[in-house]
Amino acid sequence: MTLSRAERRAETDGRILDAARRLFAERGYERTTIRSVASAARVDPALIMQRFTSKQHLFDRAVQPAGSPGPAADPVEEVLGTLGWKLGELPPESLAMLRSMLTHPEAAASARSALTAQIGRLEASLDGTDARLRATLITLVMLGVTIGHQLLHLEELRDTPPEEIAGLLRPSLQALTADPAP
Amino acid sequence: MTLSRAERRAETDGRILDAARRLFAERGYERTTIRSVASAARVDPALIMQRFTSKQHLFDRAVQPAGSPGPAADPVEEVLGTLGWKLGELPPESLAMLRSMLTHPEAAASARSALTAQIGRLEASLDGTDARLRATLITLVMLGVTIGHQLLHLEELRDTPPEEIAGLLRPSLQALTADPAP
DNA sequence: CCATTCGCTCAACAAGTGATGACTCAACGA
DNA sequence: TCGTTGAGTCATCACTTGTTGAGCGAATGG
Numbered sequence A, B: 001m002t003l004s005r006a007e008r009r010a011e012t013d014g015r016i017l018d019a020a021r022r023l024f025a026e027r028g029y030e031r032t033t034i035r036s037v038a039s040a041a042r043v044d045p046a047l048i049m050q051r052f053t054s055k056q057h058l059f060d061r062a063v064q065p066a067g068s069p070g071p072a073a074d075p076v077e078e079v080l081g082t083l084g085w086k087l088g089e090l091p092p093e094s095l096a097m098l099r100s101m102l103t104h105p106e107a108a109a110s111a112r113s114a115l116t117a118q119i120g121r122l123e124a125s126l127d128g129t130d131a132r133l134r135a136t137l138i139t140l141v142m143l144g145v146t147i148g149h150q151l152l153h154l155e156e157l158r159d160t161p162p163e164e165i166a167g168l169l170r171p172s173l174q175a176l177t178a179d180p181a182p
Numbered sequence C: 001c002c003a004t005t006c007g008c009t010c011a012a013c014a015a016g017t018g019a020t021g022a023c024t025c026a027a028c029g030a
Numbered sequence D: 001t002c003g004t005t006g007a008g009t010c011a012t013c014a015c016t017t018g019t020t021g022a023g024c025g026a027a028t029g030g
Helices: A005-031 A034-040 A045-052 A054-061 A073-091 A094-102 A104-125 A131-151 A162-177 B005-031 B034-042 B047-050 B055-063 B076-089 B093-098 B103-126 B130-152 B162-177
Strands: none
Touching: A005 A034, A005 A054, A005 A094, A005 A162, A005 B005, A005 B130, A034 A045, A034 A054, A034 A094, A045 A054, A054 A094, A054 A104, A094 A104, A094 A131, A104 A131, A104 B093, A131 B162, A162 B047, A162 B130, A162 B162, B005 B047, B005 B055, B034 B047, B034 B055, B047 B055, B047 B093, B055 B093, B055 B103, B093 B130, B103 B130, B130 B162
């Protein structure tokens, strides 16, 4: 089974990106070194530069989301579905972005744009006054829970099934979905 | 007005800590260099080491909270008061800790312990099933909103008065305060 | 089959980091 | 007054970082 040139290239590129995603998600941008990624991918550090030009470019590629989410149904259940999904196994590219968003300016920009997109999607399915503000708060509620669970690993959430969290959160989110001034 | 030795020492120590808090809060632990703190405090870098032993010790001192919060009344209003306070002018030491908690292990430990304390305080004033879990979720809701506002600077929250945010959030938090299985 | 492409490695550089030890000089105290 | 203390500085070390350019060797394609 001799690998062709293109096959080898694609395979090592994938290995590099996988390692980068894992390390960026675990340690954040600053603490992740090109050398550590290279070592995790069993590759020479110089190759990463040759392929991705710079550490920042590697981060951009590693963080880029795979597929775009489909259109929404019920906003609360959509967001809670996101939660169930997030609480299970948030994809490494999202974790990498979230992990670095507070300390790395470029990651912050990515995070802001991702959150804004989510806010807009949510706003479109809300009625009443302050729709955008309420959409923002819903998004930030999810962000807080996700951070506490996936990034801070709070033991209070560690062993709690996602459905239970979703069940407790549902009335809270519905309160934000309802028009505050009907 | 010749300064005494003790006065000068206290004054420069204060200048160093102020600069450290500001820079740690703005850029996080990794991106803040001893040199930049020294330069902001108009002091030689070596002096900081002499006074605080290491960068980590400086961070510990800079992040240490000034005063402890008083006992609670109504949990929702207490937490929303925290919000009104946080949304106004969260103290630099808290900002510094929050900024670094996702990327710096020691900051993460501090954040976990601060959050756990807040959760415990909240749990004590909650009745019904899943009290601790609900206290955790309330805390994380506030964390998410604080991050979105103070650290990510989302424009949706930037120009919104704290009372309005509190007003929208109140029913949501009350839903978490109420016993889910009465 | 042979010249060429190209995936990949090796060795090294320049910049910046936290940290150290010798030194200067003004405040202190007997 | 004068030796001592201690706040503050200077030069420098040891190390890590991202990044670069020359080179090796195997797949490629004519």
